Amino acid sequence: MATRGQWRMRFPPAADAPRRARGLLRRELTAAGLDEFDELAETVVLLASELCDNAVLHAGTEFEIELEAAPDVVTVAVSDHGAGPLEQHLTQPRQRFGRAAEHGRGLLLVQRMATTWGTRHDADGTHTVWFTLHRDAPERRPAPAAPEPAVGGSAPTWPQPDQVRWLLHVPNRVGDRLDTTTLVAELARRLREILTPEGVDGVAGVEGVAVEVDHGDGTGLRQLTRDGRDPDTQVSPDRVLDVALPLTAPQRGRLRIAIGPGDRPAPSLTEIAELAAHRIALAVESDWLRGADLRRRSWMTYLADTSQLLGQSLDVELTVTVIPQIVVPRLGAWCAVHLLGPARELTLAALTHADEATIPELRAALDPAPGGALPDALRAQLAKLTDAGAATTATTEPAWVSGPTDGIAVPLVADGRPIGVLSVGRPADRPHAPEDVVLVTDVARRSALAIDNAQRTARHVATSQALQQALLPRALPTAEGVEFAAEYLPASIGSDVGGDFYDVITLAPGHWLAAIGDVCGKGAAAAARTGLVRDVLRVLARDGRPLTSALELLNDVMTEAHDPSQFCTLAAAEVRRRATGGLLVDLVLAGHERPVLVRGRHGAAELVGTYGTALGLVNRVQLTHTRLHLAPGDALLAYTDGVTERRDADEFYGADRLLEAVAAIGGTSAAQLVGGVRASVEAFSRAERRDDIALLAVAATERGAQSPSRSPSVSR
CATH class of the missing domain: 3.30.450.40 (GAF domain)
Structure with missing residues (x-):
């Protein structure tokens, strides 16, 4: 039959009281059949020790231990006369370090390891924590031999x-x-x-x-x-x-x-x-x-997320703004990004601080602009990191900075050249660890690549926009009895220059050439072919050749390149002012969309012209001449396929919807016609434009009415 032992003892609030209690507790457990190597006994002693430490450290009063033990179940209660954890928390602040920081650990261990446990508060102020442990497995180790007692005065x-x-x-x-x-x-x-x-x-x-x-x-x-x-x-x-x-x-x-x-x-x-x-x-x-x-x-996940965030945008400002948000507060209390300008001058591009209230002060302290409060020592360190020779392996190491607070500065190097500096202030509670420095360096490397990609894209977009502007007329002709209006909307996706274009030139007083076209492809090759088509057409038209003959010669020039992928669709019209009022339009379509003719008197709209062969595909093209008479108030709208092929999910804008939009606008000015159609196309779908859109309108006005001076519109 298993023996059961009961034991109770009181201890003073002395520093060695928990040690004495442990020794006596082990002795009583051994007497109850649990040797000191028994897992149950070791767990009991551990939990009781934590509760005794709590009694001495936090209650500061004498404490009492009660033990009821059997080989397979043990119950221990520790009582003191001090305040409990809640009272301690309310009456004095927690210490961050030292033994006082362990307050409450005993209860956490009891909760985690005891079979059952609880607390009791008696009316006399006694506070008791008790727990019961049951044996999970009956297997026990044999008890060790007792130490031999000392004989006489000899040492044991x-x-x-x-x-x-x-x-x-x-x-x-x-x-x-x-x-x-x-x-x-x-x-x-x-x-x-x-x-x-x-x-x-x-x-x-x-x-x-x-x-x-x-x-x-x-x-x-x-x-x-x-x-x-x-x-x-x-x-x-x-x-x-x-x-x-x-x-x-x-x-x-x-x-x-x-x-x-x-x-x-x-x-x-x-x-x-x-x-x-x-x-x-x-x-x-x-x-x-x-x-x-x-x-x-965790850091691998963090770096993967960093790359994903930095790769989501090719906008320079947005990319730079994201970097400090990624770093703070994970790697430091504040972060700043300085970038090199065209003259290799440093500018503060972005910064943030864990305490948003200090951001204005931090911005003033880190701004390298004249009159800024950037310390001279930090200015010299940043300049050294962005020196033209700082791309070598030996000089791309982080530099420790001391202002405005301790931190590190890492050069941003892309393609072997410095483009800026990433500065990170130390965390609020500690200096940067070596692991932090490695991570900041890695983030700086990824950030430099993202910034460089965004800057390259920005330069490419600027070049494309400049090239696109060069392919469009600077201004449209203005004359009595006629009005020209145009608008160009480049594709929202991608930065390459498109192949859509339009052109209006004056051939003679009262005689104009209006053209709109779409060269296959995008980029530099399409831009070069667009310039070729526009310039050759201008020369041939000014040479006085009939329009069909001019387009046939243009086709010969294009086919000489022996590149059928660089073809072009074109709608060209000779516009003449009639002495009796209105306009005479000779229209030729070379594989292009049919223009819309709107009658101003009753707002009727119809597609006009006859399809012909696109230019640059075959040696001989079939072209048909169509003559139109535009009375005052009538207008002719030409467009590229970006209008009719505008998509909303699986639905196209289409020619029918275009006719409805033009008819609704009616006999208005050329500018109002172009603007109204553009608004209708844009409202049809919120999706980004995948193709360029070009619109060109010719309207007949009353004699004596001077068309307004108008520059072509390029929208983004």
């Missing part, structure tokens, strides 16, 4: 193997449920107990054990845990034994043991401390490796 054999075994061994199922700080605290408690032998005269006991660790993150050595007196502040330095923790770089640490008064230290003190240091280092190293793996995965 110490430490015994079982004591060392107990010092180093924490069951896996218990250790896996403890965080590193708790596990190291338990090892420190065990070390202190072993190094304080009882009943041995003249042997100096251990009054305190502390573990300090530097994780290589720039914060330096920090106390991970302490049991008993603080070796740093409460013990004379000559009574402190320091043992280095065998940690892998960049970590380092030490085990500090405060030796109490006595004639001689405990036997094998240094050897036992070194064994404990190895066991503690193993726990710290394992936790650091697990954390490093998690951090590595």
Whole structure:
């Protein structure tokens, strides 16, 4: 039949009371049939130790332990007369470091590891925390042999193997449920107990054990845990034994043991401390490796997200604005991007701060413009990083800066040339760790590529727009009895110059050539072919050739290139002013869309002209001449296929919808006709334009009415 033991004892609020309580608790558990290597017994001692530490550190009153133990179930209650966790939180601020930072850890461990647990507050102010543990598995290790008592005045054999075994061994199922700080605290408690032998005269006991660790993150050595007196502040330095923790770089640490008064230290003190240091280092190293793996995965995800965000836009301003938002607060308290201008002068392009209220002050401190508050030392560092020779491997390392706050500055280098600097201020609670520097450097590299791509795209777009403008007439002719209006809308997607164009030139007083066309393809090749078509057509028309003959010769010029992929559709019209009023229009279509003729008197709209062969495909083309008479108020609208092929999902704008729009606009001016059709096409779909749109209108006006001076419109 299993034995059941009951035990109760009261302890004063002394620093060594938890250690004494642990020893007595293990003795009673052994008496109840649980040896000290039993997993159930080790868990009970661990949880009870945490609650005793809480009673001494935070309640500051005497405390009482009650134990009811059997081989398979143990109940422990720890009572004190201090305030509970809620009262502690309300009456005094939490300390960030030191033993006070462990307040509440005991309850967390009890909640995590106990089978059942609870708290009780009695009317007399007694505060009790109790827990019950049941054995998960009945298997137990054999009890170790008891140490042999000392004979006479001889010193006992110490430490015994079982004591060392107990010092180093924490069951896996218990250790896996403890965080590193708790596990190291338990090892420190065990070390202190072993190094304080009882009943041995003249042997100096251990009054305190502390573990300090530097994780290589720039914060330096920090106390991970302490049991008993603080070796740093409460013990004379000559009574402190320091043992280095065998940690892998960049970590380092030490085990500090405060030796109490006595004639001689405990036997094998240094050897036992070194064994404990190895066991503690193993726990710290394992936790650091697990954390490093998690951090590595987190950073890989972070960098992947960074690349995705930077790749979503080719707009320079938007790309630069995103970079500080990516960096802060993950890698620092503030971030600024300086870019080199055309004259290699630095400009502040973007910045942000974790505290938005300080952004104006930060902007003033980092602005390199004349009159700005940028410190001279920082200005010199930024200039050095963006020097023309700073693209070499040796000079692209981050530079440490000290203003406006400590941080690092990394050159932005793309294609072997510096384009700016990324500056990142240190986090609020620590300096930059080496890992942070590596990540900032990686973000700077990705940012430089994104900025360079956006800048290249911006230059390409500017060149394309300048080239497109050069292919369009600077101004449309103005004359009595006629009005010309045009509009060009480039495709929203892509930056290459399109092949759509229009042109209106004066051949003689009262005689004009109006043309609109679409050259196959985009980019420089299409632009060159567009310029060829426009210029050849101008020369042939001014030479007085009939329109059909001029287009046939233009076809000959285009086919000489032997490139059937560079063909062109064209609608050309000779416009003459009639003496009796109105206009005479001779229209020829070379594979182009049929124009719309709108009669101003009744608003009727119809497609006119006869389809012909596109230019540049075959040697001989079929072209048909169509003559139209435009009375005052009538208008002729020519357009490219970007109008009729405008899509909304699976539906096209189409010729029928175009006729309805023109008829609704009626006999208005040429400018109103072009503007109305453009508005109708744009309203048809909110999707981005995938093809260029060109519109050209010729309207007959009353004699004596001077058409307004008008420049062609290019919209984006």
